[in-house]
Amino acid sequence: MSFSKLTLIRHALTAATRRHAFPRDEPLDEAGEAQAAALRGKLEADHAVTAPARRCRRTAELAGFAAAPDPRWSELDFGDWSGATLKEIGERDPDGLTTWLADPESAPPGGESLGDLNKRVREAMAELDVPGGDTVVFTSGGPIKAALVAALDAPETAFWRLDVAPCSVTVLYGRDGTWTVRRVNADPEGSLR
Numbered sequence: 001m002s003f004s005k006l007t008l009i010r011h012a013l014t015a016a017t018r019r020h021a022f023p024r025d026e027p028l029d030e031a032g033e034a035q036a037a038a039l040r041g042k043l044e045a046d047h048a049v050t051a052p053a054r055r056c057r058r059t060a061e062l063a064g065f066a067a068a069p070d071p072r073w074s075e076l077d078f079g080d081w082s083g084a085t086l087k088e089i090g091e092r093d094p095d096g097l098t099t100w101l102a103d104p105e106s107a108p109p110g111g112e113s114l115g116d117l118n119k120r121v122r123e124a125m126a127e128l129d130v131p132g133g134d135t136v137v138f139t140s141g142g143p144i145k146a147a148l149v150a151a152l153d154a155p156e157t158a159f160w161r162l163d164v165a166p167c168s169v170t171v172l173y174g175r176d177g178t179w180t181v182r183r184v185n186a187d188p189e190g191s192l193r
Contacts, residue, residue: 002131006179007045008144008170009063009136009188011055012036017166021085022078022108023140028058035167036062039188043169045136049073049128053140059167060138067138072124075140079111104156114146118156121146129174144170151179 013032016023028036036059043063050060050067051074060067081089089097093109100106100114107113121143128135137143141164149158151172164170164185171182 004129004133004174006128006172007136009138010141010144010164010166010168011059012167014055022081024082025053027054039063042188043136046134048136050138056138072120073137073139073143076117076142077112078108080109118146122150151181
């Protein structure tokens with residue numbers, strides 16, 4: 001029996017990541033550039049995919065991959081909340097934030113619901129569940145958390161109980177639509193082969 005391997009890499013550091021802010025399409029910062037470059041030669045895959053965001057594409061490039069863009073791996077669309085921190089949103093829209101955190105079908109104003117993110121990530125994962133497939137995906141924290149929720153068959157609200165560090169490695173193995181979790185938040189400095 002042959003399994004598929006899915007290696008998920010969260011993009012390296014950005015100014016928004018350092019602020020714990022909902023991202024816009026920002027570039028990697030100087031430390032992020034070095035972090036992503038340190039991945040070169042540590043990852044192996046037959047196929048590479050990236051979310052379209054600059055921070056994800058640049059992480060893939062510096063890691064040594066010519067990755068095909070797939071918008072299904074994009075970060076959750078935070079709409080009007082993009083660029084703000086949870087604290088700032090809580091101060092300006094406490095009821096909206098409370099609803100959003102409790103209801104996976106709620107969305108930030110002008111944004112996307114957690115349910116929509118989970119659906120598109122599950123679709124992308126199903127497409128990559130090919131016997132013998134070995135894919136690396138450069139994405140953001142939200143899609144990685146959505147992939148873990150899917151692999152664990154956890155309720156959608158489990159998303160909020162997961163954390164994914166910048167430039168960390170998460171590895172899943174799939175077979176016939178069932179995923180197992182091999183690594184979460186692994187340090188790229190360790191052996192990844």
